[in-house]
Amino acid sequence: MARDILSxxxxxxxxxxxxxxxxxxxxxxxxxxHLIPLTVIVGPQAKAGEGLVAFGANHGNEYEGPVAIKNLLREIRTEDVLGRIVLVPVLNVSAFRVGTRESTVDDGYNLNRVWVDGAGTTPALAGITHRIVEFVRTVIWPHVHISIDLHSGGEVARFPHWAVYMAHDNAEKNERRQQMARWFGCSVIMGSSSPGPSGINGALFQDADNLGKDAIATELGHGSSTDVRGVRYARQGVLAAAIHNEQLRGSIEPIDHHADGTQCLVGNSASVTAPYPGHYEPLFDCGAVVSKGTTVGLLHDFYRMDEDPYECVAGVDGIVISQAWGARVDQGQTILMVAEKVE
Ligand SMILES: [Zn+2]
Incomplete structure (x- = not known):
């Protein structure tokens, strides 16, 4: 099947x-x-301005999302689509082509930090990464009300599998978003308030939220691998959101932590920033339950061989939701996050 190439x-x-x-x-x-793959399926009940979009490879070295969405291209049957489903298996094709987080061989930007005013429309912000932002804003955003952005840890961090939604003051909206996140089946569900999950600005997730869309993001693996459960969670979350929001005909059963009631909803988190470059030693796995004050990891300085390592301490009672993935870490890198359990 040859895809149409068009502007x-x-x-x-x-x-x-x-x-x-x-x-x-x-x-x-x-x-x-640059050729960005986009599939749109429009059903008989599609409403103007409504639909679901799922994105993979916002970062080019995170693979669970792209694999799951590529599989869904074959799995979702046109006759079952009621509303509008938009599938973008690889959003940052520049980064994905070379397997890097940023658009390394082009303008060098991180697509998930450049959702700023004027992206792709002002001469100073006209590289491919900013123009991908403009493409989503002009071609996709006007036709969807649900945005699912499938991330993993790449080479930066390791996580328990998690799905995060933008918390909302309106209880009904908040509940709908939380349920959408729960249906992925991950162990950890997080309600986030702007700015992003770890103080990040300029993220796709936030741009969608700013426009009033139900925005979900995930962390479904790490280490630039393809995680078995991560792919399963991505498929499940996209299909469940499509079915429950009347975009897709069908029924779906809860899986894994969602099915057996072991999902953990987390809220406020405390993070540790590396005070100097070094090598990170985790003392707990991600997903571990720790108390405030617990030393969760150690930052070693191999140029000060005989000094004690820096203790990375849990700032709250809760769950270890992120740690550095590679042993080598930079000064200023977020190397530990612990989040409070809400329930
Ligand atoms: Zn990512």
Missing amino acids: PNQVDMESPGRRDYWVALGHTSVWGS
């Missing part, structure tokens, strides 16, 4: 039926384009 303004998000595209964004160096 963003030729993408048809409204006509009934299925379309598989390569959306071409001009290359700043070679004579050609």
Whole structure:
């Protein structure tokens, strides 16, 4: 099956039926384009401005999302789509092509930090990464009300599997979002308030939330691998959100931690920043229950061989939700996060 290659303004998000595209964004160096895969399936009950979009590879070295969405391209049948489903297995094609977090061989930006005013529309912000932002804002956002952004830890951090939603003051909205996150089946569910999960600004997740969409993000593995459960959770979360929001016909059963009631909802978190570059030694696995004051990991300085390592201490009673993945860490890197259990 050959995909149509076309420019963003030729993408048809409204006509009934299925379309598989390569959306071409001009290359700043070679004579050609970056091609972003986008599939849109529009059913008979699609409403203007409503639909679900799932993104993989916002970061180019995180693979559970891309694999799960690629599988869904074959699994979701057009006749079962009621509303609008948009599948983008690889969003940052520049980064994915070379297997890096950022658009390393092009403008060097991290796509999940550049959802800023003027991205892709002002001359100073016209590299491929900012133009991917503009593409999503102009082509996709007007047609969806649910955004699922499937991340993993890449080479930065390790996590228990988690799904995070943007907390909302409106109880009904908040509950709907929390349920959407729970349906992934992960062990940890997090309600986040802006700015992002770890003080991050300029994230896709936030841009979706700013526009009033139900925004879900995940961490489904780490180490630039393809995690068995991570792929399973990604598939489950996208299908459940599509079915429960009347975009897809069908029924679905809860899985794993969602099914057996072992999901943990977490709230406020405390993080530890590396005060100097060094080597991180975890003393607990991610997902461990720890008390405030517990030393969860040690930061070693091999140039001060005979000094005690720096103790990375839990700032709250809770669950270890993130630690450095690689042993070598930079000064200023977030190397530990512990979050309080809400229930
Ligand atoms: Zn990521």
